[in-house]
Amino acid sequence: MTIKCVLFDFSGTLFRVESTGSWLRAVLAEAEVTLTEAELTRSAAELEAVGALPGGAVPVRPLPAELAEVWRRRDESAAAHRAAFTGASRQVSLPDPALHEALYDRHMRPAAWRPYPDAAEVLAALRERGIAVGVVSNIGWDLRPVFRAHGLDPYVGAYVLSYEHGIQKPDVRLFAAACEALGTEPGSTLMVGDDRRSDAGAAALGCAVHFVDHLPVASRPDGLRPVLDLIG
Structure with a gap:
């Protein structure tokens, strides 16, 4: 893939x-x-x-x-x-x-939020490689200001937030909306998340799925870096 x-x-x-x-x-x-x-x-x-x-x-x-x-x-x-x-x-x-x-x-x-230590590095590397990036979140408020405040917004091409669509993961429609917003096909999309139930819903759409551990920031300094190896 x-x-x-x-x-x-x-x-x-x-x-x-x-x-x-x-x-x-x-x-x-x-x-x-x-x-x-x-x-x-x-x-x-x-x-x-x-x-x-x-x-x-x-x-x-x-x-x-x-x-x-x-x-x-x-x-x-x-x-x-x-x-x-x-x-x-x-x-x-x-x-x-x-x-x-x-x-x-x-x-x-x-x-109230801190990015994981390797988040900016990984998102920047994806952008350099021409990989589209989206955020798909089960949430009840607009998280865009968090990304802007921490300098990560320029790397994100689309935000698909459950409360704006009235559906929540693992509903495949949320992942489909993200793929559509970014102009990509599920078969060439990787979903990265920490919830083995909600984020795994992307697999039913045909996306690859990779899980990270939901740990304190100081305890997970490089949990996102394997994503770069997965895309080759």
Whole structure:
């Protein structure tokens, strides 16, 4: 197979969101709310357990039944995404109820995200080789400002975001939309992601698929470089 296009997932693939503790600490500081270190640590652990940070840990504590459906379809619209994650956050008691919305807003800021160390290098190398690049993400908000703020936007030819299409991976229509936007065929496209279920949906369309590990930025310095070997 000759690869002419590479599609990337966003969270856990090209970028990693800040830790739950850093996320909570930033919002508390901005709101001028003070917690003891023990209280902050406990609240961060509880938020992580319910999966309240988008792009962070998956829930390990069961969510209420009334959240189940909106959680399942959370990436199909901006409203569902906000409702799902603020609903999860509200399972944790915080000093001010307004903090739940503030936490959601914080995760959409470029400062909450860091690119993996080799992301710019790999994207630049693909561009030099004439390989089309797209981003296909299950998400409920516009991630383009994150790419612009971190200098990666010039390498991306198309963004295909679930909430803008009303469908989410592994639905093949999302990958098909990306191929169409970039003028490429699935048979010459490689999908790179960290989710063995969602990103694997590209294979049903005929794309090759390569997985990376969803690790902290410091723990994965060169996880994207093998993509360059795959395209030859």
